[in-house]
Amino acid sequence: MYPIIPDHLENEIALRTEEIHSQLERHELDAVLITSNANIFYASARYFRGYILVTRESAPIYFVVKPSQLEGANTVYIRKPEQIPDEMAKLGIPIPAAIGLEYDAMTYTEIERLKKVFAASEIRNGSGVLRNARMVKTEYEIEQMKEDARHQMAVYERIPKLWVEGMSDVELQIAIEHDLRLEGALGYTRTFGAQMEINCGSLLVGDNADVPSPYDFSMGGEGMSPALPVGASGEIIRTGMTVMVDMSGAFNGYQSDLTRTWRVGDVPEIAMKSHECSRRILREMEAMARPGVMTCDLYNRAMEIAGEEGLADYFMGHCQQVAFIGHGVGIDLNESPVLTPRGKEKLEAGMTIAIEPKFVIPGVGATGVENTYVVREDRLENITNFPEELANLE
Amino acid sequence: MYPIIPDHLENEIALRTEEIHSQLERHELDAVLITSNANIFYASARYFRGYILVTRESAPIYFVVKPSQLEGANTVYIRKPEQIPDEMAKLGIPIPAAIGLEYDAMTYTEIERLKKVFAASEIRNGSGVLRNARMVKTEYEIEQMKEDARHQMAVYERIPKLWVEGMSDVELQIAIEHDLRLEGALGYTRTFGAQMEINCGSLLVGDNADVPSPYDFSMGGEGMSPALPVGASGEIIRTGMTVMVDMSGAFNGYQSDLTRTWRVGDVPEIAMKSHECSRRILREMEAMARPGVMTCDLYNRAMEIAGEEGLADYFMGHCQQVAFIGHGVGIDLNESPVLTPRGKEKLEAGMTIAIEPKFVIPGVGATGVENTYVVREDRLENITNFPEELANLE
Structure with missing residues (x-):
């Protein structure tokens, strides 16, 4: 047996629970029942199969289905969610008047089942409670992300050594994945939304960068199979x-999001120019982005700069463009807020956002830089401080 | 622009559509609207973001959101699902009286949205239509899985060469992953159910095999982080x-599922015995499993053999045991049918099932073999024909 919440994380979990409490208040809910993987991990710092009930009145209750060896205060083993009300009664916890369920993360079948379990309650979408709670990170969470970034940068520094002339994009990607895994990467990318699928990320070369993809990632690529049409496709790096x-x-369990671009020998002037434009946009975002700023204002300013430089046709894609320039990052690769043309969310201190002004230049490939930042009161703190130049791989 | 269904796959898609039609009839539905990734791939042989409407009366309609470059008969670009009824009217297709939606695969939010789109129809769970259609494979699908198995076996043959004395389980796993990727593995494991998470599979050594995991995989393991608690944990291979x-x-886009076990030098007699018991169970399953046989009968016979040999306490786990000995495999790693104690599904010719009688021996590790089979009229066809002995890695 081992403790569901280890001692050294008790304060951390208390902070997150407070955050959930304040979101419950804002959403006028008495409780939320958490069961999606990412939210279980947020609320307990581990993934287990089961349910976490957070009410405004009591400490979180951990209803565990699997694994079989967890213990601790308020930890109750169940076989199925139908046991939850009885177990709550035993603990003296009243059935909440209004409870939130994760409508945006769980299947229709699972939610319908849980709605029957809480048939006496008013039931509403509780996904926003967790989305908003997770949007602002604790300092512990930010430290985790900084650790991610340190490992990721250590690997990125070795990329020029991993490249061998004549390699395909897939071969270089596999070499980098291998290095990432040896550095400690988990090899699994947690994303929000069942329709996002990716392995260890993407590497794009030449015209493959301009092949539209069905996914909501910033860039496309044909991929290796019509079954998983994104990223590297076997194109030789020339x-x-x-x-x-x-x-x-x-x-x-957390992630940093970092894009760097290299060139192979000389590339056309427009590629150099667009890459520098990406850096100019990042500097402008770093100057603008403060608590209270609306996400659409960041997006629109970035678009404006791309337009000023005559690069709008290549910005955030070319054959197929996407309408965002950045997104929250944390437990999921794609969190809130998203920096979109009409995003009305306001930045808050403690948010962690990846900003990725990218271009696709036909015949050349993608250009641009992505950094992960912490929104601070007086600055954007870059946790991916790594050279940004379009350096020569040769 | 490129064709949504390439010429060489037109007959194949017609076969799958027929299969869906016959399931619609069985489920008394007039149509099903497909949108989950695995089912889109089944119904079109590619993944795109959008919806496929299969009605009993007309050819499938492909409503594509992304990518932007598909074309073909009955291919309609939409921005959002609310456009579907109007587009159907333009094509002269009546709104179905009873339509199935993927309740088991899509989020509550997405299904509620689609229910509004088809407010005039009777709406029911259509997940079973696709689950049943996919359960029996076409010969083309079986060929895809045989190709998977050939690649996978080529890598497994190299495993003894990849092992270096003193390696940890994680290091050996990374070496095998690297080899799999160079062999062409996509690096992404599609699974059914948003709560299943794994990278390129699992490698288990020593007592880590006995650490319970929250996932519904056959075996456990602590993993490298409480965020992803499954599989290799850094244990040195001794x-x-x-x-x-x-x-x-x-x-x-398809998968074969293949487990092999090696020993390092001499292992206790019980490890050798349990491994041979796994092989005995497989031979028995190969003799028993024919169209018409119930999945519970296979499970119960396997349990019986493990019991006869005094190995029930180690069968399908030790600290935490799972209640299945096999499962369908195809586009998803975990498909129907599942071989469970009470499974009433009957085998059918063309089903592809992985059978994995495994043991966990405390102090030693896991033992056993997993093969992927095609159910034929007169036999189980093993597509993972690879030596099964508990061979010495040294």
Whole structure:
């Protein structure tokens, strides 16, 4: 047996629980029942199969289905969710008047089942409670992400040594994945939304960067199979192309998100220019982004700069463009807020956002830089401090 | 632009559509609206973001959101599902009286949205339509899985060469992953159920095999982080231990599922015995499993054999045991049918099932073999024909 919440994380979990409490108040809910993997991990710092009930009145209750060896205060083993009300009664916890369930993360079948379990309650969508709670990170969470970034940067520093002339994009990607895994990457990218699928991230070279993909990642690529049409496709890396690396920063349950681009020998002037434009946009975002700023204002300013430089047709894709320039990052690769044309969310201190102004230049490849930042009162803190130049891989 | 269904797959898609039609009839539905990734891939042989409407009356309609470059008969671009009824009207297709939606695969939020789109129809769970259609494979699908198995076996043959004395389980797993990727593995394991998470599969050594995991995989393991508690944990591979490899056979959108176990030097008699018991169970399953046989009968016979040999306490886990000995495999790693104590499903010709009688021996590790089979009229066809002995890695 081992403790469901280890001693050294008790204060941390208390902070997160407070955050959930304040979101319950804002959403006018008495409780939320958590069961999606990412939210279980947020609320307990581990993944287990089961349910966490957070009410405004009491400490969280951990209803565990699996694994069989957890113990601790308020830890109750169940076989199925139908046992939850009885177990609550035994603990003297009243059935909440209004309870939130994770409508945005769980299947229709699972939610319908849970609705029957709480038939006496008013039931509403509780996904926003967790989404908002997770959006602002604790200092512990930020430390985890900084650790991710340190490992990720150690690997990125070795990328020029991993490249061998004549390699395909897939071969270089596999070499980087291998290095990431040896550095401690978990090899699994947790994303929000069942329709996002990716392995250890993406590497894009030449015209493959311009192949539209069905996924909501910032860039496309044909991939290796119509079954998983994203990223590297087997294109040989040649002189005159760019190599964009946007690979996994997932080492500990959190993630950093970091893109760097290299060139192979000389690339056309427009590739150099667009890459510098990405950096100019990042500097502008770093100057603008403060608590209270609306996410749409960041997006629109970035678009404006791309337009000023005559690069709007290549910004955030070319054959297929996406309408965001950044997103929250943390437990999931894609969290709130998203920096979109009409995003009305306001930045808050403690948010962690990846900003990725990228371009696709036909015949050359993708250009641009992505950094992960912490929103601080007086600055954007870059946790991915790594050279940004379009350096020559040769 | 490229065709949504390439010429060489038109007959194949027609076969799958027929299969869906016959399931619609069985489920008394007029249509099903497909949108989950695995089912989109089944119904079109590619993944795109959007919806496929299969009605009993007309050819499938492909409502594509992304990517932007598909074309073909009955291919309609939409931005959002609310456009579907209007587009159906333009095509002269009536709104179905009873439509199935993927309750078991899509979120509550997405299904509620689609229910509004089809407010005039009777709406029921359509997940079973696709689950049943996919359960019986076409010969083309079986060929894909055989190709997966050939690649996977080529890698497994190299495992003894990848092992270096003093390696940890994680290091050997990374070496095998690297080899799998170079062999063409996609590096992503599609599973059914948002709560299943794994990278390229699992490698278990020594007592880590006995650590319970929250996931519904056959075996456990502590993993590298409480965020992803499954599989290899950093345990050093030592003499007297077993090394169980259950890693990715996903090369083309389908998967083969293959487990082999090695020993390091001499292992206790009970490890050798349990491994041979696994093989005995497989031979028995190969003799029994024919169209018409109930899945529970296979499970119960396997349990009986493990009991006869005095190995019930170690069968399908030790500290935490699971109640299945096999499962369908195809696009998802875990498909129907599942071989459980009370499974009333009957085998049918063309089903592809992985059978994995495994043991966990405390102090030693996991033992046993997993093969992927095609159910034929007169036999189980093993597509993972690879030596089964508990061979010495040294």
